[in-house]
Amino acid sequence: MENITIKVLASRLNLSATTISKALKDSYEISEPTKQRVRALAAELNYTPNTYARSLRTRKSETIAVVLPEIADHFFALVINGIESVVREMGYHVLIYLTHEDYEREKEILQYIKNGRIDGLLISITKNTITSDHIAQLEQENIPVIFFDRIIEQLQVPKVVTNDFESSYQATEHLLNCGCKKIGVCTIFADLELSKQRIMGYKQALKDNHITIDVDQVLCCTEDDKTYDQIYHKLQSVNRPDGLIAIVDKLTLPIYQACENSGLRIPEDLKVISFSNNPSASILNPSLTTISQPAFLIGQAAARLLINSLGPKYEQVQQDITIIPSELIIRTSTSLTNR
């Protein structure tokens, strides 16, 4: 099949390539009859502009990238829906890249992106991302970057997050109000800022309620294949919690399963709250009290910041942090029980 280029159109119509190009761009320099002839032939031959060639000239890809750890996760899926709801209206395309929590892969993806494919980047880092050079490098190439959810605090780019500290504080107070005496918190992240904030919120709530912090009640399950065993072991121990905050939804399943297998009843023996956007929360056994994060709104806000930063105003928003609050939704897993 012949490759239909501007040159082909020009030769068929006996016009110059420049005339064809201008006609296709609806230039005032070209007469209407000529434009019509060009458009008609372009339609007939199914001519489409070569995006690579165009991008090479304009250095604008009309495309933004979203780099994030995974999508088998309702939070991130909703963020992407929020991003797309904004970006599409502006005529931009969205490319989604998954790091699968692999720091090296994140670096590779950013290197790939840097080579001229996109106009801007929305990123939520891997749980193992320890430096920010690979992200700062995009900034140096004048590719604007916006962080969402999982951020690197010290990097001076706009960030969109939820109120991690306050949400966790509120969850802890809720468990105290439900009569819990020994509250634990469970994370799968050793280093992520959001995890630190949530644990700090938990500790501050205990402190403000004059409860001594017991480091044994902070359970850090950083190895995927040992998460269930760690939780099960903790729930079997003498020093087991009677209330537990899961700082990611991924922990809900192993916590429920560990309770089932160790004969602990939720909420009678253990009250559970998860940071979760899982629509199934209301039909779990028992229904799950959640901190529901405004994932869709986070996506929208991050996308708007990025679109704005593609214009000349970028410097002004450079250091902003946007905080969109989460919501505590109380269900059976933290019901008051007679004990």
Add this chain to the structure above:
Amino acid sequence: MENITIKVLASRLNLSATTISKALKDSYEISEPTKQRVRALAAELNYTPNTYARSLRTRKSETIAVVLPEIADHFFALVINGIESVVREMGYHVLIYLTHEDYEREKEILQYIKNGRIDGLLISITKNTITSDHIAQLEQENIPVIFFDRIIEQLQVPKVVTNDFESSYQATEHLLNCGCKKIGVCTIFADLELSKQRIMGYKQALKDNHITIDVDQVLCCTEDDKTYDQIYHKLQSVNRPDGLIAIVDKLTLPIYQACENSGLRIPEDLKVISFSNNPSASILNPSLTTISQPAFLIGQAAARLLINSLGPKYEQVQQDITIIPSELIIRTSTSLTNR
């Protein structure tokens, strides 16, 4: 900031652009000391090849696209993970495009893709996709296409699906074995081939068991915002089913909620099976019997077919259909009960 090109490197080192280019490609024509000088300067100035320029020359983007309806869905999330597990090893990049069930958007995305951005396409169509011209057009541009899950049967491209007919047949027989007398099936798709196959499997199982098919027991909820009401109304009716097959996981939540709100107990009053890959199935109230689709394997198989089709063997596999069987996992929602 200066744009570091091969010309810049050439001028700084007082070499020709051709020499620089060959040195960067490790050509045998260039001496080792020269290569080292070139590499050192390229590293120092942070030179990266312009992918657009390279793509323009080679017409290979080393990128494949995955076009699918949504990702807030465990099935599709796992398919993508399967695709990435294969494609990444081959050094390809994956671009993910979401249609959000919008047929016009699907056409726009394919038009965008056609303009030279990708080497091949993996696609699962929207529930409203009624023609295949926009997909066939990619084939005509020599961009290979592979269907997964949601296919257009008559289009002669390779397809990867699960055994929709047999799975549904098996689900229906399971409900019959559990004592159900009036089995219903619930879909949200009017036209998708997988939906037709699943309903056909259900009907065939009834027929083979000498049970008259009652068209009232085939519930089609095509409008998102009316799904719950339709199910609730059906469960309130005199002719309500005592067993129900949900052909997508999205229906699990409204079915459970409608039972809760109409005082029907699962499994005593209604037994439920969903086509579902939701990890929460085992901790629902009650735990949910599922047809678990091999989403990850479907992704892997589709990706392998696409990668193979990028070579010269494409014609040979053009008409293949790959069927990877699903698995019935029996849980409490279809438990035998004394009635």
